[in-house]
Amino acid sequence: MTTLEPVKVGICGLGTVGGGTFNVLTRNADDIARRAGRPIVIQQVAARRDNPACDLAGINVTNDIFEVVRNPDIDVVVELIGGYDTARELVLEAISNGKHVVTANKALIAVHGNEIFQAAAEKGVMVAFEAAVAGGIPVIKSLREGLGGNRIQWLAGIINGTGNYILTHMRDEGRDFNDVLAEAQALGYAEADPTFDVEGIDAAHKLTILASIAYGVPLQFEKAYTEGISRITSEDIEQADNLGYVIKHLGISCRTDEGIELRVHPTLIPKQRLLANVHGVKNAIEIMGDAVGPTLYYGAGAGAEPTASAVVADLLDVARDMVTEHKYRTPYLAFSGIIEQSDQAPQVLPMENIVTAYYLRLMAVDRPGVLARVATILSEQGISIEALTQKEATEGELVPIIMLTHRTRESSMNEAIRQLESLADVAGSVTRIRVENLDDNA
Amino acid sequence: MTTLEPVKVGICGLGTVGGGTFNVLTRNADDIARRAGRPIVIQQVAARRDNPACDLAGINVTNDIFEVVRNPDIDVVVELIGGYDTARELVLEAISNGKHVVTANKALIAVHGNEIFQAAAEKGVMVAFEAAVAGGIPVIKSLREGLGGNRIQWLAGIINGTGNYILTHMRDEGRDFNDVLAEAQALGYAEADPTFDVEGIDAAHKLTILASIAYGVPLQFEKAYTEGISRITSEDIEQADNLGYVIKHLGISCRTDEGIELRVHPTLIPKQRLLANVHGVKNAIEIMGDAVGPTLYYGAGAGAEPTASAVVADLLDVARDMVTEHKYRTPYLAFSGIIEQSDQAPQVLPMENIVTAYYLRLMAVDRPGVLARVATILSEQGISIEALTQKEATEGELVPIIMLTHRTRESSMNEAIRQLESLADVAGSVTRIRVENLDDNA
Structure with missing residues (x-):
C-alpha cells in the first residue's frame, strides 16, 4: 500500500498533550499511514521527565528540546511545551532550520503568531495549530x-x-x-x-x-x-x-x-x-x-487525546502538503497577504463602541419614583428596556430590579450605569451582563 | 497578490444549488481568490432554463451539459443536475477528459461512487462531494x-x-x-x-x-x-x-x-x-x-447557498491540490486502497444482528395476567425491561402499555414482537421505535 517515504516527527514536550499525541500516533499508526499514504513515525521525543502513560521503549529520547529542532532527520517539529518565550525560540529555530511546525500553543500563536507566520512564509514551511483552539474540535x-x-x-x-x-x-x-x-x-x-x-x-x-x-x-x-x-x-x-x-x-x-x-x-x-x-x-x-x-x-476542548486528535490531523495535513509548493498551500490565517497588508485590514473596535443588549441588576430602595428615575436615566442615554422585573418588598427596603435592554452602544451603557450608581436610591454597584443577540437567522 | 493562473470552472445545472453556487462564486470572488491564491472563474454554465436569481450577463451559457465536460478550457466540472444516470454519464465523461469533479449529488455518490472513484483514481483527478452530505456543514x-x-x-x-x-x-x-x-x-x-x-x-x-x-x-x-x-x-x-x-x-x-x-x-x-x-x-x-x-x-443541511458553501469549499480544495501529485491527495473515502481491498473490509451487518434498546407500545386488554404474559415473552427472548407504564383503565378495556427495554439483539426483538402480536390480549400491531444509546462518554 504505502509507497512514499515516512514523515519523521520530533515531539517536544511529553506532558498531557505530548503523551496523548505519542499514544495516538502509536496506537493508530496503521490507520494513519493508510490515510496519509505514508507512515508518520516518531523520530525523537524531547522530555524533561518520563510520562508514565507512554511506553518509550525503542524511542530516541532526549531532555534537550533544541536537539529536536536541530535534528537533520526530522521533518516536522511538534511543539507541546506550552508557554511563550522558550516555545517562541524553539519554533523560530525549527522554522529557520526548514522544519514544519505543529503546535497546540494558543498563547504562542495569539501573541507571537504574526512573527512566526512571517518567518515561516519566508522559509516556505507550514505552521499548523488546529490544537490551539478548542482541543479536538476541527x-x-x-x-x-x-x-x-x-x-x-x-x-x-x-x-x-x-x-x-x-x-x-x-x-x-x-x-x-x-x-x-x-x-x-x-x-x-x-x-x-x-x-x-x-x-x-x-x-x-x-x-x-x-x-x-x-x-x-x-x-x-x-x-x-x-x-x-x-x-x-x-x-x-x-x-x-x-x-x-x-x-x-x-x-x-x-x-x-x-x-x-x-x-x-x-x-x-x-x-x-x-x-x-x-x-x-x-x-x-x-x-x-x-x-x-x-x-x-x-x-x-482540552485533554490529552482530544488535543492529540487535532495535532495528528495537522500532521496528516503536513504529510500531504509538504511536497506542495508553498504558494499552493492554505494560508496560515486563511487569506494570503494578511500581514503585509495589515494597514488595510479592518480595525478591532474599542469596547466602548460595541453594540449589544444587556441584563442589568441593581438593588434599589423600594419607594415611589425610583423606577421612574431609573427609566429616565436609561431613556436619556437612548437605551430602551425590553423587560423589567421588580420583586415585591416592604416600602423602604432594598429590592432587586432586573432589566433586559434592547441593543445599545457600550459607551451609552457605561454612562447610564455611572448615573444609576450615583442615585441615592441605588445601593452598591450595578451588575451588567451582556446578552448574546447575534442574528441566528441569516 | 494573485500570481497564479485562474481555475476555470464549468457549472452543470442552474437550479437551486447551481444558482446558489453561481451567486456565491460571483459575490465572494475577491475573498475566494485571496483564499485560493488564485481566482476561481466561471468559464461556462450549462442550464436548460434561466434561473431568475442569477445574473448571467457576460457568461458563456449552453443548454448542453456535455459541452461543459468536453470544453478544453475547463479545469473543474461542477455537477449540480442531480439524479443517477445522466449525472453518472456526465461525471464519468468529465473524468475521462481529465477534469476534476465537484458534485452535490448524494444519490450519485452513494450508488455509483465506487465506480466513479475507481475511474477518477485511474485518471488521477479529484472528485469532491462535501455538498452531498448535510449541505453546508463541513x-x-x-x-x-x-x-x-x-x-x-x-x-x-x-x-x-x-x-x-x-x-x-x-x-x-x-x-x-x-x-x-x-x-x-x-x-x-x-x-x-x-x-x-x-x-x-x-x-x-x-x-x-x-x-x-x-x-x-x-x-x-x-x-x-x-x-x-x-x-x-x-x-x-x-x-x-x-x-x-x-x-x-x-x-x-x-x-x-x-x-x-x-x-x-x-x-x-x-x-x-x-x-x-x-x-x-x-x-x-x-x-x-x-x-x-x-x-x-x-x-x-440544504438550500441554495448553504449547499453552495460546500461546493465552493470543494473548489478551493481542488484549486490548491490540482497541482499536487495524485498520491499525495486525501483519498476519496479517507483511506487509500479501499476498493481494491474491499474483500478485507468489515461487512455491513444485517439488521437482525444489530444490538440496541427499544421503545415498545402495545394496546392490551386490561385484565389480570396480561402484564405477566407480556413480561414472560420478553424474558424468554432475553430482553430486560428498563421502564414500563400502563395507563389506568376500566377492566376489560384496551389500554396502552409502554415499555423501554435494555439493549438486545434485533432478531430477539422481532421474535418477541411476533409472539406479543399473537397474544389474544394484544390488539393490533406492536409499535417499536429504537432508542439511541450510543456511548457519549468516551
Whole structure:
C-alpha cells in the first residue's frame, strides 16, 4: 500500500498533550499511514521527565528540546511545551532550520503568531495549530477551509472548558463560584492559579486566533476585551433562568461596518440555543457565514487525546502538503497577504463602541419614583428596556430590579450605569451582563 | 497578490444549488481568490432554463451539459443536475477528459461512487462531494481530515431536513404526520412525492457516504436498512416526551466486532443530548472518535447557498491540490486502497444482528395476567425491561402499555414482537421505535 517515504516527527514536550499525541500516533499508526499514504513515525521525543502513560521503549529520547529542532532527520517539529518565550525560540529555530511546525500553543500563536507566520512564509514551511483552539474540535479547518466560500459575519464560542464547568455546576446545583472552583481544582479541571481560565485570558487567546482566520486580519490579542466569570453570582444565574436565559462565558467576534468586535465576557444566551446546552468541560463554537448561515462545532476542548486528535490531523495535513509548493498551500490565517497588508485590514473596535443588549441588576430602595428615575436615566442615554422585573418588598427596603435592554452602544451603557450608581436610591454597584443577540437567522 | 493562473470552472445545472453556487462564486470572488491564491472563474454554465436569481450577463451559457465536460478550457466540472444516470454519464465523461469533479449529488455518490472513484483514481483527478452530505456543514472534511487521527467508533445524524421539520412540528404542536407533511409541502420544504425524504432513502444515501469515510470501506448503499417516519404518531411523541426522550429520524452507523451497522430509522434520543435539540430543517451529525471522544457538527443541511458553501469549499480544495501529485491527495473515502481491498473490509451487518434498546407500545386488554404474559415473552427472548407504564383503565378495556427495554439483539426483538402480536390480549400491531444509546462518554 504505502509507497512514499515516512514523515519523521520530533515531539517536544511529553506532558498531557505530548503523551496523548505519542499514544495516538502509536496506537493508530496503521490507520494513519493508510490515510496519509505514508507512515508518520516518531523520530525523537524531547522530555524533561518520563510520562508514565507512554511506553518509550525503542524511542530516541532526549531532555534537550533544541536537539529536536536541530535534528537533520526530522521533518516536522511538534511543539507541546506550552508557554511563550522558550516555545517562541524553539519554533523560530525549527522554522529557520526548514522544519514544519505543529503546535497546540494558543498563547504562542495569539501573541507571537504574526512573527512566526512571517518567518515561516519566508522559509516556505507550514505552521499548523488546529490544537490551539478548542482541543479536538476541527474548528480551524472548518473555518479556514470548510467555510472558505463564505464571508464570515460573526462567531461566538464556549472556548474554555474550566469556565464552562464552573458555570454549569453553579447553575445545576445553585452553588457559588468559589465553591465550584474549589471542586474543579480538586478534580484537576482548574489550575491552582485559575486566573488564566476564569478571567478569560485563555479564551481571548483562542478568540484572537479564530477572528484572524475568520476575517483575514493580523492577530491582535492585545486589543481583545477580557472579562472573567468570578463575579457571576448564583442570583444572576437564577434571574437569567427566570427570563429564559443561561449564562455562559463566551468569546464573541463580530464584523461590523465600524470594525471587528473581539470580546470575552459572561453572556446571557436564550435557553433554546444549542450553545446554551453545551455543558461541563465541553466546548462549542457557532460560526455565521453569509452563504451557509449558522453552523456549530462541538466537542472536547482540552485533554490529552482530544488535543492529540487535532495535532495528528495537522500532521496528516503536513504529510500531504509538504511536497506542495508553498504558494499552493492554505494560508496560515486563511487569506494570503494578511500581514503585509495589515494597514488595510479592518480595525478591532474599542469596547466602548460595541453594540449589544444587556441584563442589568441593581438593588434599589423600594419607594415611589425610583423606577421612574431609573427609566429616565436609561431613556436619556437612548437605551430602551425590553423587560423589567421588580420583586415585591416592604416600602423602604432594598429590592432587586432586573432589566433586559434592547441593543445599545457600550459607551451609552457605561454612562447610564455611572448615573444609576450615583442615585441615592441605588445601593452598591450595578451588575451588567451582556446578552448574546447575534442574528441566528441569516 | 494573485500570481497564479485562474481555475476555470464549468457549472452543470442552474437550479437551486447551481444558482446558489453561481451567486456565491460571483459575490465572494475577491475573498475566494485571496483564499485560493488564485481566482476561481466561471468559464461556462450549462442550464436548460434561466434561473431568475442569477445574473448571467457576460457568461458563456449552453443548454448542453456535455459541452461543459468536453470544453478544453475547463479545469473543474461542477455537477449540480442531480439524479443517477445522466449525472453518472456526465461525471464519468468529465473524468475521462481529465477534469476534476465537484458534485452535490448524494444519490450519485452513494450508488455509483465506487465506480466513479475507481475511474477518477485511474485518471488521477479529484472528485469532491462535501455538498452531498448535510449541505453546508463541513462534515466530510471534518471526518476525513479533521478527525484523521482517530479510529471512528460511531456516528449518528439528523441528515434529512424535511423529516426533521415534520417531527419538530409534530412535537411542538401535537399535530399528526399527514397534517405537518401537507404544510411542509406548501412551504416548499417537502416534495410533492415525499417518499425520498420521509422514508429515509435520502438519509441512507448520506449515511452510506459518511460510513465509508468513517471506516474506510466501499460504499454499500444497497445494504443500508431504511425505515421512515410516516408511521410515527403524536401519541408516541408524547409518550417519548414523558419518558424524557425526543423522537428524531437518525442515520446511525456503528463499528462493532461483528461488522458495521448502517441504519436509518426513527429513534428516541434523551432530551438533554444536543442532537435532541436540533430543530426544524437543520441537520447535525455526532461523531465519536477513539481519541477525540464525541464531536458534533450542526448547520443548514440544504438550500441554495448553504449547499453552495460546500461546493465552493470543494473548489478551493481542488484549486490548491490540482497541482499536487495524485498520491499525495486525501483519498476519496479517507483511506487509500479501499476498493481494491474491499474483500478485507468489515461487512455491513444485517439488521437482525444489530444490538440496541427499544421503545415498545402495545394496546392490551386490561385484565389480570396480561402484564405477566407480556413480561414472560420478553424474558424468554432475553430482553430486560428498563421502564414500563400502563395507563389506568376500566377492566376489560384496551389500554396502552409502554415499555423501554435494555439493549438486545434485533432478531430477539422481532421474535418477541411476533409472539406479543399473537397474544389474544394484544390488539393490533406492536409499535417499536429504537432508542439511541450510543456511548457519549468516551
